[in-house]
Structures are given as C-alpha cells and as structure tokens.
Amino acid sequence: MSISFKTLIKSLIILAIGFISLLVTLVRMPVSSSFAGGQRIESSSYGLSVYQPSGSTLFTITPLNDYFYDGQAKEHLENKLLQSGNGNLFSEAVLDIENVVFNKDGLLWKTKGLNSKGGSSVSYSVESSNGGIKITRGINLQKVEPTAIGQVFTICSDCMVTDNTNRAYFNGDTVNSDLINIALKANKVPTIIGENQSFPAGITKIIIIGRDGKEKMSMPVAGETIYLQDKWHLLEFKTPVAKAKTENVSQVIYLAN
Amino acid sequence: MLTDFFAAISFYLIPYLTGRFFTRKTFLAWIIGAFLWFPLYFIVSFIALKTGNFSLIIRYLAIGVSLLSVLNILRQFLKERPKLDLKEIAPYTFLVLFTAGVYFLIWKRSTPYPLQLNWDIYEHITLSNLISQGRLSAFTTNISDTFTFNSYSPLFGILLSLPKIIFQRSLIGIYWWLEYWQYLLTAIASYLLAKRIFKDRSLAIFSAVLSSLTFESVVAYTVFFLIPQTLAVLIAVLAAYELMDYKKIFLLITAIVIFLMHYIVGPLCLVFLVCLYLAPRVPLSLKRLNLLITAAILFLAGALGLHFLGRWNILSIEEASHFDFTIYQKAGFILDWYGIFLAFALIGIFAILRNKSYSQKIFLILALGVFGISFAPFSYFLKFYVLGHYLTNVIIVAGIAFLVSNFSKVLKTVSFIFLTLVMLLTFYNNQLMYKGPLHFQNYVTQISYGELQAAAWLSSHNKNGNDFLISDPSLQYILEANSGVDTQGGVYTNLNTRKALESINGSYNTQFIKSELLSIKDSLPKDQNLNRKVLFAVGGRYFAWQELPQSQKESSFYNIWAPKDITSTEQNYINFLKNSKQFKLLYENRQIAIFEVI
Numbered sequence: 001m002s003i004s005f006k007t008l009i010k011s012l013i014i015l016a017i018g019f020i021s022l023l024v025t026l027v028r029m030p031v032s033s034s035f036a037g038g039q040r041i042e043s044s045s046y047g048l049s050v051y052q053p054s055g056s057t058l059f060t061i062t063p064l065n066d067y068f069y070d071g072q073a074k075e076h077l078e079n080k081l082l083q084s085g086n087g088n089l090f091s092e093a094v095l096d097i098e099n100v101v102f103n104k105d106g107l108l109w110k111t112k113g114l115n116s117k118g119g120s121s122v123s124y125s126v127e128s129s130n131g132g133i134k135i136t137r138g139i140n141l142q143k144v145e146p147t148a149i150g151q152v153f154t155i156c157s158d159c160m161v162t163d164n165t166n167r168a169y170f171n172g173d174t175v176n177s178d179l180i181n182i183a184l185k186a187n188k189v190p191t192i193i194g195e196n197q198s199f200p201a202g203i204t205k206i207i208i209i210g211r212d213g214k215e216k217m218s219m220p221v222a223g224e225t226i227y228l229q230d231k232w233h234l235l236e237f238k239t240p241v242a243k244a245k246t247e248n249v250s251q252v253i254y255l256a257n
Numbered sequence: 258m259l260t261d262f263f264a265a266i267s268f269y270l271i272p273y274l275t276g277r278f279f280t281r282k283t284f285l286a287w288i289i290g291a292f293l294w295f296p297l298y299f300i301v302s303f304i305a306l307k308t309g310n311f312s313l314i315i316r317y318l319a320i321g322v323s324l325l326s327v328l329n330i331l332r333q334f335l336k337e338r339p340k341l342d343l344k345e346i347a348p349y350t351f352l353v354l355f356t357a358g359v360y361f362l363i364w365k366r367s368t369p370y371p372l373q374l375n376w377d378i379y380e381h382i383t384l385s386n387l388i389s390q391g392r393l394s395a396f397t398t399n400i401s402d403t404f405t406f407n408s409y410s411p412l413f414g415i416l417l418s419l420p421k422i423i424f425q426r427s428l429i430g431i432y433w434w435l436e437y438w439q440y441l442l443t444a445i446a447s448y449l450l451a452k453r454i455f456k457d458r459s460l461a462i463f464s465a466v467l468s469s470l471t472f473e474s475v476v477a478y479t480v481f482f483l484i485p486q487t488l489a490v491l492i493a494v495l496a497a498y499e500l501m502d503y504k505k506i507f508l509l510i511t512a513i514v515i516f517l518m519h520y521i522v523g524p525l526c527l528v529f530l531v532c533l534y535l536a537p538r539v540p541l542s543l544k545r546l547n548l549l550i551t552a553a554i555l556f557l558a559g560a561l562g563l564h565f566l567g568r569w570n571i572l573s574i575e576e577a578s579h580f581d582f583t584i585y586q587k588a589g590f591i592l593d594w595y596g597i598f599l600a601f602a603l604i605g606i607f608a609i610l611r612n613k614s615y616s617q618k619i620f621l622i623l624a625l626g627v628f629g630i631s632f633a634p635f636s637y638f639l640k641f642y643v644l645g646h647y648l649t650n651v652i653i654v655a656g657i658a659f660l661v662s663n664f665s666k667v668l669k670t671v672s673f674i675f676l677t678l679v680m681l682l683t684f685y686n687n688q689l690m691y692k693g694p695l696h697f698q699n700y701v702t703q704i705s706y707g708e709l710q711a712a713a714w715l716s717s718h719n720k721n722g723n724d725f726l727i728s729d730p731s732l733q734y735i736l737e738a739n740s741g742v743d744t745q746g747g748v749y750t751n752l753n754t755r756k757a758l759e760s761i762n763g764s765y766n767t768q769f770i771k772s773e774l775l776s777i778k779d780s781l782p783k784d785q786n787l788n789r790k791v792l793f794a795v796g797g798r799y800f801a802w803q804e805l806p807q808s809q810k811e812s813s814f815y816n817i818w819a820p821k822d823i824t825s826t827e828q829n830y831i832n833f834l835k836n837s838k839q840f841k842l843l844y845e846n847r848q849i850a851i852f853e854v855i
Contacts, residue, residue, distance in 0.1 A: 007668070010660045013604075014672050018679045021596030025683045028592060028690075040696050051696075056824055158825045211825035 041126055041133070043109040045084050048124050048135075050255070052156070058216060058255070059208075060154040061135065063111050063122040065234060067150030068141060070117075074150070077122055077139060078113030118143040129252055136250040145243040150227075150236045151251050155208055157233055159216060160186075164205040167191040171230040186213035198238075199226040206235070215256045258370050258430065264420040265434035271319050271419050274326035284495040285507055291416055292510045295517065298415050302393040311391030315422050348448060348462050356441045356469055364440075364481060364688060371430035371709070372702035374695065375482045376818065379738035379747070380404065382428045384414035386741050389422050402780035403737070403747040410517040413485040427716075429709070429739055432483070439483040439491070443646075444469040446494040450647055451654055453498055454616055463673050464654040467598075470677070470684040471646065474691040475590055476580055476639040477631075479646040489518035490643040493526035497533050508534070525630070525641050529623055536619045546618040550610060553625035560629035568634040579814040581636040590639075593690060596683040598653055598676075605656030617655060624648035697820045704735050705820035707848035711794070712739030714844045715851065723786055727774050728794035729758065729802035731816045732849070736794060743784055745777050748816060753777070755811050762803045767837040774854050793840065795831060796849035797821025822847050 003011075040051040047062030063078035107126040114120070123138040139149060155161070160183065161169045168188035170179060175192060183190045186209060193199065199206075206226065207218045225238040239249045272290030279289050298315070305311035368374055380403050387400050388411060397404040397411055420431050444465040451464030473479050479487055496503075496511050503511065512530070516523040541549070564584035570577055582590075591599060609621045628649060631642035657676065661669045692701045715736060718724060724742045726733060734748035745754045757773045764770055774793055778785050798817040802810065809815035823831065831850045834840040840852040 004663070007663060010664070011668070011672070014657070014660055014676065017597060017600045018675055020600075021598055021679050022682060024592055025596050025679075025686045028686060052822075056821070 065152040068146035069148035080114045082112045084111040132252050132254040134252050139247040148240045149249045150238045152236045162207045163203045174230040218254045261430035264424040264431045267420045274323045277326045302391045352444045367701040371433045382738040385417040388414045389418040409485040409519045412517040443480045449498040468650045470680040477642040479643045485519045486522040489523045553622045557629035560633040564634045570636040577636040601656035602652040605652040608659035624652050695819045707846045711849040715740035715742045725789040726792045729799040732798050767839040771839040791854040793852045800827045
C-alpha cells in the first residue's frame with residue numbers, strides 16, 4: 001500500500017492538530033481537584049482541603065501549619081509561601097494520564113517557601129490507598145536536616161478528636177460543659193491534655209467524629225506522637241525521620257461515607 | 258420514572274400530532290402544532306375564567322387531538338404502506354446509540370433520575386406550573402415575579418405544561434428525560450445540516466458526533482440544555498433543512514414560532530433563515546461571494562479587536578454585567594469546548610474559499626458573522642453562539658473533509674475515530690469542569706433528594722394555595738419550582754428581600770426575625786395574598802448563602818449551586834428557632850427545616 005506525499009502531509013496535519021488538542025485538554029484538566037469516594041479534594045494557593053459530602057471542609061493541610069523538628073527546636077515548614085500550584089505542565093500531564101488510564105484520583109500540589117533557616121519546597125501528593133487516601137509530603141529543606149516532621153491537619157471546626165480506646169480529647173483552655181456532654185453522649189471518655197502534651201501511648205487509631213457522634217474520618221497510628229491544639233483545630237502527627245535534607249512522610253486517612 | 262419517559266416524549270409528540278393534520282413534514286408539523294397551542298391556551302384560559310377547569314379542558318383537547326391524529330396517520334399508513342429504508346434509518350440508529358452512551362454514561366453518570374445539572378430549568382418549571390393552572394399573559398413578568406425581563410414569550414412554558422397537564426406529574430422527572438431528547442435532536446440537526454451541505458453521509462455522521470461532543474458550558478449551553486434559546490435555534494436549524502419546500506404561510510408560522518420562542522436569539526435565527534432562503538433566489542457570482550467572505554472575516558476580526566477598546570453591558574440587568582467576558586476568558590472557553598479543533602475551521606475556510614460550492618460559501622459567511630456577533634465585547638452576546646455551535650461545526654467539518662478528501666476508506670475511518678476520541682477527551686474534561694462545583698454526597702447535582710422530599714411535603718401542605726415561602730434565593734428557586742409554593746422572585750428575588758434576609762443573619766431576636774420576614778411580599782400585586790401563611794425554610798444552602806459577602810448576597814449572579822447538609826453548628830440555630838414562640842417547626846430533614854412564622 002503506497003501513500004502519496006499529499007496524503008502523508010494531510011495525515012500529519014490531522015495527527016498534529018489531534019495531539020496538540022489532546023495536550024491542551026490535558027493541561028487544562030482540573031487537576032486542582034480530585035475525588036475520593038464522595039469527598040472532594042481541592043488545592044488552593046494556601047493548601048489542600050478535603051470536603052465533606054455536605055460541602056463543608058473536613059480538613060485542610062498546608063506547609064504553613066506543618067512542622068519540622070531539629071532536635072528540640074520546632075518550626076513551621078514554611079512561614080511564607082512564595083509559590084504554589086499543581087506542578088509544571090509535564091508533571092500535570094503525567095498525573096492526568098495516570099488518573100485517566102489507571103482510573104486514579106491522584107492530585108499533586110507543590111509549594112516553595114521560606115522558613116527562618118532558608119528556602120524550602122514541599123510537595124503534597126494524594127493517592128487512593130486501600131479504601132482510603134494517602135497523603136505524602138515530599139519535603140526539601142535547603143539548610144536543615146530535620147529529625148522529625150509534624151504532619152498537621154486542620155480538622156473541621158465542629159468535630160471532635162477521639163481514639164480507638166474511646167477517649168475524646170480536649171485542651172484545658174477550650175473545653176466546656178457542652179463539649180463534655182457531647183463526648184459523654186457519644187460514649188467517649190473526655191480526656192484533657194495540654195497543647196504540648198502528647199496523646200497516651202498505645203493508640204492505634206485516631207477517629208474524628210461529628211457532634212452527632214458519627215465518624216467522619218480515621219487515621220491509623222503507627223509510632224507517631226500526636227498533639228492537639230483545639231483552639232485552632234490542629235491535630236499533629238509527629239513522625240521521626242532519618243536526618244536528611246530531603247524527606248518523605250505520609251499519612252493514610254479513611255474517609256467515612 | 259417510566260411515566261416521565263413517556264411524558265417527556267409527549268412534549269414533542271403532541272405538537273407534532275397537532276401539526277400533522279396540516280403537513281407530513283416532521284419538523285414543520287411540530288412547528289405548526291406549537292404555533293396552534295399558543296393561542297389555544299389563551300382561548301381556553303378565557304373560557305375557563307367562568308368554569309375554572311382550564312387544566313381539564315386542555316387535557317381532553319390534547320388527548321383528543323392526538324388520538325385523531327394517530328388514527329389519521331394509521332389510515333395513511335395502511336393506505337400507502339410505505340417501505341422502510343434501512344440504509345436511511347442506520348445513521349439515526351447510530352446517533353441514538355452514540356448520544357445515549359455519552360448522555361447516560363458520561364453526562365448523567367453521577368446524576369441519577371431525577372437529579373439535575375441545568376440551573377435554568379426551575380424558572381421554566383415554575384412558569385409551566387402557573388400556566389397549567391390557567392395563569393396566562395403575553396409577558397412572563399406578569400405570570401411570575403421569578404421573571405424580571407421578558408426575553409421570550411410564554412410559548413416554551415405552554416409546551417412544557419402539556420406533559421404536566423396530561424400526565425399530572427411534577428416536571429422535574431420529565432425534564433430528566435427531556436434533555437436527552439434535546440441532546441439527540443441537536444445531533445440529528447447537525448447530521449441533517451452537514452448532509453445537506455456536504456452531500457456525504459459519513460461526513461454528516463461525523464459532523465453529528467463532533468457536534469454532540471461540543472458542549473458550550475457557559476451562557477450558550479446548546480446541546481444539553483432544553484431552554485427557550487436552545488429550542489429556538491434547534492427549530493431554526495431543523496427548519497433550514499427543509500426550508501425550500503415550505504409554503505409561504507408555513508414560512509411565516511415558522512418565523513413566528515422562532516421569534517416567540519426567544520426574542521433575542523430568535524431574530525438572529527430569522528436572519529439566518531432569510532439568508533438561506535434568499536441565497537439560491539438571488540444568485541451571486543463566486544467573486545462576489547468571496548468578497549462577502551472577506552467582509553465577514555473583517556467583521557469577525559473587528560468584533561474581536563473591539564475587546565481592546567472596551568466591553569459594553571447593553572442590558573440594564575445586574576446579572577448581565579457578570580457575563581461580560583474578556584477576550585482571554587473567551588479564548589479559554591473555546592479551548593475548553595473545542596481543544597484546538599478550531600484549527601480545522603481555519604482549514605475549512607481555506608477549503609471553502611478554494612472550492613466552488615455556493616451553499617458552503619453562504620454557510621461560511623453566516624458562520625463568520627454569527628461567530629463575530631457571539632464573541633463581540635457585549636454582555637450576554639455569547640448567547641448567540643447557540644446558533645454559532647451548528648455553523649462553526651460545519652466549518653470545522655469542512656476543514657476535516659478537505660484533509661481526508663483523497664484518503665482511502667480505511668484511512669478516512671481511522672482519522673474519524675482518532676478525532677472522535679480526541680474530542681471525547683476534550684468533552685470529558687469540559688464536563689468535569691462544569692460539574693466541579695456541583696458535588697453533593699456521591700452525586701453531581703444542583704438539587705438533592707432531601708430537597709425534593711421537602712418540596713413534595715410543601716406541595717401537599719399548600720393545598721389551598723395560601724403558603725408563601727421565604728428562604729435564600731437558591732432554596733426559594735428550587736422549592737417554588739418543585740412544590741408550586743409562591744416565593745418572592747425565587748432566585749431573582751429583589752434587593753429588598755435580600756436585605757431583609759441579610760439583616761436577620763445570626764440574629765437571635767425572634768421578634769425582629771419575624772417582622773423582617775413578614776415585610777417580604779411577592780412583587781406581583783395579584784400574588785400578594787392577605788390570607789397567606791408565611792413559611793421560613795432554613796437549610797444548608799441558606800446558611801452557606803448567609804456566609805457570602807454582602808455584595809454577593811445582593812447579586813442574583815452568586816448562588817449556592819449545590820445542595821448542602823445542615824451542620825451541627827447550624828442545627829443549634831434551628832433548635833433555637835424551634836424553641837421560640839414565633840416559629841413552629843413543620844418539616845425537617847438533613848438539608849432543610851421548614852418553619853411557619855406565627
């Protein structure tokens with residue numbers, strides 16, 4: 001079968017327009033949002049937010065709240081966000097193709113910022129994992145080799161932090177009789193801890209519940225130290241890491257339907 | 258669900274069967290039927306002023322006329338025994354399967370019956386509900402205060418009320434099916450248009466496929482939404498197919514129906530039809546045609562260039578100012594809708610300029626003109642792109658036709674499949690972006706089952722028609738449409754109502770809340786019922802609306818587009834109202850609590 005030069009040129013034009021169109025479509029794909037079950041995950045210039053099916057925020061993560069530990073010293077991964085987005089065109093396109101081909105709900109959000117020690121870059125990648133979502137923080141600190149990373153979740157304002165041993169946690173300065181009553185009604189044991197006091201050892205799961213006692217999400221605990229700052233709804237998972245300028249830490253979250 | 262399926266068909270079938278007495282042309286029969294039902298409604302409404310059984314008369318009339326017409330068709334069929342041409346039917350069968358696949362597997366994938374993705378339908382449902390009760394006027398603004406501008410006659414509402422009156426059902430489920438038929442018909446219209454221009458069946462089918470994968474997700478909404486502007490253009494495009502065979506009286510009727518269907522898009526359709534009608538009668542030399550094409554290209558360039566001088570809001574409606582897009586935003590829309598398939602349109606222009614096809618040159622002039630008008634820097638002009646959809650599609654196909662003209666059958670098929678897949682991905686991305694803000698639980702929707710249940714409860718509560726509902730604009734809009742309970746303006750509620758609602762935000766003074774709510778009245782004097790029972794609906798949407806900035810609360814452009822559950826904090830406010838003496842809880846579910854103001 002021979003193809004004339006004219007046919008070849010015309011075929012190439014069709015292929016070129018088709019492929020460029022495909023590329024334009026992939027680049028314009030809304031990778032700034034993804035879905036896990038019925039829950040929407042969305043990136044903004046500030047952080048990554050996961051929404052409840054009702055439309056209100058379930059939790060948010062941002063390098064402005066996350067910590068790195070250098071010995072006893074503790075500091076936010078970034079005090080100032082210089083740049084954030086869903087990566088460059090190539091990484092977006094690769095992620096899009098992966099999502100479409102493998103029917104995944106991946107999402108990538110990258111930031112560049114500053115802390116008191118110098119520049120830092122943090123990437124947050126979200127992927128499905130055994131019925132939950134796995135959020136991996138890829139951290140690059142220019143001048144520090146941290147000993148631990150504090151993965152911080154800003155949880156829903158009307159939610160309550162409980163664990164697999166049926167404790168409900170509060171800070172002393174924010175707890176009130178209403179909250180205690182709600183915890184008791186949900187068959188939880190109210191437990192008061194300080195902002196710098198870690199949760200008791202032996203916990204295997206953190207469960208976030210609504211004020212109606214219904215589970216909203218859960219997070220397995222495997223060696224992390226957990227802190228609560230109820231005033232700002234911050235829940236921290238401190239994970240020890242080997243000293244290096246580049247770190248990868250992750251947390252799995254199971255979202256209740 | 259099955260009843261709604263048949264009810265949706267009746268939207269097309271009853272006008273067709275009515276017009277079938279006068280012509281055997283399918284589209285013309287529908288147009289004549291639509292034309293006849295318009296004055297008929299007014300006449301019956303006048304007669305029923307005394308007897309009060311408007312709906313009953315219309316019902317028997319529609320059923321009677323339809324039965325007679327079916328008998329007439331059967332008689333003709335038995336007499337003539339026409340043979341079925343399978344080759345002729347095959348493209349339609351393919352289009353039914355293809356559009357059903359795209360519609361139900363992609364577009365409505367997470368929007369099960371009867372949930373919706375078209376925000377505009379609720380005002381049409383409200384209008385049709387009132388029309389089905391015999392409330393008629395030449396001006397929609399006189400029928401309901403949901404309408405603040407007369408951009409079309411009640412013709413669309415009249416046709417939509419036919420299935421409601423005959424089947425005695427809520428229109429929301431009927432609409433779920435109706436929009437599939439609209440989608441299929443737009444594909445068929447594109448097929449017929451391309452068939453007439455290119456005289457090539459495979460190109461025509463490909464044209465229909467491309468058309469059905471191009472969704473103008475802003476302002477125009479050609480393929481998926483059944484609203485007056487899209488129906489007006491669909492009628493015009495289908496009429497264009499058989500226009501040359503119409504008698505003068507039928508031409509006039511077609512023009513009237515298109516104009517009544519939409520006062521803004523309709524006239525552009527009429528210019529389009531007049532041009533098509535006159536083109537063969539006033540033959541122009543090829544040289545003159547090419548000159549006209551050059552003029553149309555200059556017009557388009559001028560319309561786009563005008564963006565650099567400014568943008569103009571020609572309608573004095575606040576909402577219109579939000580549809581005043583920059584040239585870069587419009588370029589973004591084009592990329593979302595077409596990818597870079599408009600590059601084929603450039604090749605199409607080149608190909609049409611080179612060839613000697615009179616009809617293709619006429620189409621090119623019209624396409625360039627309509628594109629220029631649609632993308633001119635005037636607010637709402639993008640609406641004209643409903644017609645542009647079909648014309649641009651033809652020019653894109655002309656470009657592809659030029660490229661594949663000397664291809665073998667196999668290579669041509671491979672090219673069509675490749676381009677269809679690319680366009681399918683473009684469409685997939687486009688519809689994902691459109692649906693982005695509409696996620697609720699596991700659905701993609703603008704209305705929830707909870708809200709529909711609340712509407713059903715409201716409907717049963719409002720048996721004497723004295724209920725008057727107050728809530729945030731979006732809840733008013735969907736609840737009025739689905740329950741028939743009157744509200745002040747629905748989503749187009751006026752500034753006084755918005756300010757009254759804003760003033761009670763976060764207030765724990767129930768006497769104050771009550772007095773502010775009672776100050777809200779329907780804008781139409783005839784709907785200002787003195788014996789009214791004022792209901793106050795608060796829900797997830799209401800609280801979300803109250804959290805908007807003041808400027809957005811005072812604008813009809815900003816709404817809570819997707820349903821929202823009541824959070825536990827919001828439940829505290831509901832509990833507070835429950836415990837007050839001024840509010841009596843009548844109904845409650847996870848998304849809405851309805852109180853009577855006492």
